[in-house]
Amino acid sequence: MKALMVHAVLYREDDLFLAHCLEFDLVAQGETPEQAYHNLLDAIELQTEFVREQGDLDNLLQPAPVEYWQMLASAERFTPPANGWQLPSSVSAVECGLLNA
Numbered sequence: 140m141k142a143l144m145v146h147a148v149l150y151r152e153d154d155l156f157l158a159h160c161l162e163f164d165l166v167a168q169g170e171t172p173e174q175a176y177h178n179l180l181d182a183i184e185l186q187t188e189f190v191r192e193q194g195d196l197d198n199l200l201q202p203a204p205v206e207y208w209q210m211l212a213s214a215e216r217f218t219p220p221a222n223g224w225q226l227p228s229s230v231s232a233v234e235c236g237l238l239n240a
Contacts (some may be wrong), residue, residue, distance in 0.1 A: 142231035184227035
């Protein structure tokens with residue numbers, strides 16, 4: 140499987156931050172944007188491993204609804220700090236946007 144560039148939008152909901160991968164329509168949460176982003180990387184890794192094991196790569200990409208893509212378009216660019224986190228092997232890069240933290 141070729142590595143993909145993916146897009147993520149991070150936003151606050153109540154007391155948590157949500158990180159939403161738009162290509163996979165996966166959501167993770169955390170107490171900070173950085174933690175939500177890190178949890179999203181873990182979710183992407185688990186999802187891609189699962190579809191590989193199932194031999195179901197055709198169902199890997201499940202784009203998020205258009206309103207989340209629109210949220211990304213209006214978000215400020217977010218660059219997570221380099222904390223030794225590694226991208227999942229299925230991901231070549233992540234373009235992130237953070238909405239009004």
